[in-house]
Amino acid sequence: MTPRLRFESISKSFPGVNALTDVSFDVAPGEIHGLLGENGAGKSTLLRILSGVYRPTSGTVFVDGEAVAFRKPMDARAAGIAMIHQELQQVPHLSVAQNMFLGHSLTHMGGMFVSRREQEARAAEALSMIDKTIDPSAPISSLKVAQRQIVEIGRALLDKAKVIAMDEPTSSLTPSEFDRLAEVIASLSQSGVSIIYVSHKMDEVFRICQRSSIMRDGKLVDIVDLARVSETDVIAKMVGRELMQxxxxxxxxxxxxxxxxxxxxxxxxxxxxxxxxxxxxxxxxxxxxxxxxxxxxxxxxxxxxxxxxxxxxxxxxxxxxxxxxxxxxIGLVPEERKREGIIPLRPVAINMALASLGSFSSGGMINNFKLRATAQDLLTRVNLRPFQLDRPIRLFSGGNQQKAIIARWLAAKSxxxxxxxxxxxxxxxxxxxxxxxxxxxxxxxxxxxxxxxxxxxxxxxxxxxxxxxxxxxxxxxxxxxxxxxxxxxxxxxxxxxxxxxxxxxxxxxxxxxxx
Amino acid sequence: MTSTSNAPATSAPTFRRFSFSLRDAGTLIGLIVIMAVFAALVPGFISERNLVNILQQSSINACLALGMTLVIISGGIDLSVGPTAAISAVVTASLLVAGTPIPLAILAGLGVGVLCGLINGGLVAYVGLQPFIVTLGTLSTYRAIALIYTGGNPVLGIPPGFRSLFNGNLFGIPTPVLIVAVVAIAAWILLKKTPIGEYLMAVGGNEEAAYVAGVPIARTKITAYVISGGLAALASLILIGRLGAAEPILGNLWELDAIAAAAIGGASLMGGKGSILGTILGAIILGAMRNGLTLMNVQAFYQLLATGLIILVAMMIDRATRGRE
Incomplete structure (x- = not known):
């Protein structure tokens, strides 16, 4: 049987980084395929290639056996690829139906007017396959996050999607909402739609998916049959070592x-x-x-x-x-690092010193040698990686930003x-x-x-x-x-x-x- | 934690004392291109005399733009620089005409600018109004004060001693150019070498995070507006030194040129980012444009058009080279 979707030797490099190296795997029609990996493993890059945001540096994507080269997201959409993003991309005050037809509204009178009624009818039809309780004329803002996700899936069905890629779909769902989503996904799979399911949550991937690709550092580490491996094995493959209890x-x-x-x-x-x-x-x-x-x-x-x-x-x-x-x-390492922690454009060393600049200054001038020496010490101690003191903090991973904020309070002797x-x-x-x-x-x-x-x-x-x-x-x-x-x-x-x-x-x- | 933790000690990167950023290089290239175009079109454009002219003609805007850059970096904007300059000019001129010693009159003029900045800063930092609105309000208020104070009439008869100070030459270089050079170096040191500079960038870059990290938010913002007010006053002294008279309507639309210079030089109106060197280059770009177009006898209308286009083109190049974020 021809695979619904095939990645063949996909590589993607950005200046200075190989985001993806030689990634190949297949997804069968109706398969629910997991995609696991740590932050920065290359999952998002792969999804962006699939959805036409990026073009691969080398390698080919096949849909139903035919090579495709998407130049823009619309191309991918036309080829039957739908993406459901973690942050739902909807316009809150528009109705469910309007959101589902966003960008290609049904019109009459030569495109002058939107046919609201017809949009709503078609939206209801698409949604009826997955959730009959959603009113297509209700404003999207009146829906719960879980329902809004269902609407996104409905939109994918409207587009006659053959492949739906879901990026962290459950990050804000309660367990019962997750159960509902799992049912919807299972019924989609039965009707032949292939699903690529990206999540960090092991138990969900194990419950929903049959197989999963595991990525690490831009490479495909393994494709596992989830019925035959344990969560610990999968984690070890993702991290590249065993996590000790x-x-x-x-x-x-x-x-x-x-x-x-x-x-x-x-x-x-x-x-x-x-x-x-x-x-x-x-x-x-x-x-x-x-x-x-x-x-x-x-x-x-x-x-x-x-x-x-x-x-x-x-x-x-x-x-x-x-x-x-x-x-x-007292020093606070805040929850929302981006909002309350970091000064994004400033070097990591400066971010570290921000709470104690006075102690690094004499006569109103910052003593760079002192600041530098302390940054060397403390950022080594928290094991900052990469160890580049002049690099703007926004370019570091979340974990390393966090280490710099911790070092900030060590510098302030909190x-x-x-x-x-x-x-x-x-x-x-x-x-x-x-x-x-x-x-x-x-x-x-x-x-x-x-x-x-x-x-x-x-x-x-x-x-x-x-x-x-x-x-x-x-x-x-x-x-x-x-x-x-x-x-x-x-x-x-x-x-x-x-x-x-x-x-x-x-x-x-x-x-x-x-x- | 084995190999990586040892690595840094050996590969300790040396601290770059003077960093010439890519963005500044871009502004410099822009300036060189514009100079090259005018050099080809206008005979005598590249002569030593005309180059000094360009610097002198750019000095007032550069002076304002330096203060503007600091305010923009802090996440604000100062629309009131022109009227601030006007009040400062008429006060200084009146004092001089009344026979006040020159140093005292200068101090009073700068003091007026600082006071205007203090009011702006206080309204932004303590009352919590938006910088755009605050300085839009004081833009009118300060202008009105200058007009009321003078009854709308220019103050004439500024003594030659004062004029030679702000419109003279030292070692063949016009004093305004020297004054602005000194201010630029001071601003560069402030931004790059002092805690205040870091605080400005922190407050503009992420005010919430700066607050949690203990940065004195109010003091930092007020400092930026005070410097901007003071430099607006300094710019007005240069102008009345050149003209020999102070008009209450002077400095009309100065804020726009100053913002343009800062933006061309790489300051982000979102705050947190800006360059002293870039701003100076930006001011010279605008000055060179005007100088060149005037030498080519281009009508004022078209000069305005060219200025507008150069700002838009500069920002588009900036956007295109920065890439998507």
């Missing part, structure tokens, strides 16, 4: 470093009291929106307290902005480090580096707070966990009592809440969270 090490001392008393804020925090010891890693768990991030922002001086007090080394503090908190020895989702958008490899770094910092006597949605991460790192619910501390769990079920039980409001919709990580091998 690691023990938790504790360096807690009796010295109280920070004491928070009855903290309240206008940003959801109510009456939160706790202590943080020297050398301790304190985990904070809770649902999204429970006030975890807000608590860190209070401690870092980003938001203001409305009541309560924070004392460090027994001395009461009053923070009116982050400068005050930094002076008191004693208390606050991590908000420390490994969000970071590769598996860099993730374990960050874990080690956090552990090393604790060993050296830093006090650390880690907020994370990933329960395995919280449990791996924490000496003690505060569970936050609706802005209050719902429970404090000691290391020996720590388990995912214990945390979940306290995190969810009400005794029998719908755990399905709780956006807290399932116990799954979660290779990468959505950036």
């Amino acid at each position: 690691e023990e938790h090490n504790s360096f807690v001392t009796d010295t109280v470093k920070l004491e928070a008393k009855k903290l309240s804020s206008t940003t959801r925090i109510r009456d939160v009291s706790f202590t943080l010891h020297k050398g301790e890693v304190l985990g904070i768990a809770g649902l999204v929106g429970s006030g975890r991030t807000e608590l860190l922002r209070l401690l870092a001086g980003v938001d203001r307290l409305s009541a309560g007090s924070i004392s460090i080394d027994g001395k009461e503090q009053s923070f009116s902005n982050p400068r005050d908190a930094i002076a008191a020895g 004693q208390i480090l606050l991590f908000d989702e420390p490994t969000r958008g970071i590769d598996v490899g860099a993730k374990s580096e960050i874990y080690h770094l956090i552990e090393d910092l604790a060993r050296e006597g830093h006090s650390i707070i880690v907020v994370s949605s990933e329960l395995p991460e919280v449990i791996r790192l924490s000496d003690r966990v505060l569970v936050i619910r609706e802005g209050r501390i719902a429970a404090t769990i000691e290391r020996d009592q720590l388990s995912e079920s214990a945390i979940v039980a306290h995190a969810i409001p009400g005794a029998n809440a719908d755990a399905d919709d709780a956006r807290i990580a399932r116990p799954r091998v979660n290779l990468q969270d959505n950036p």
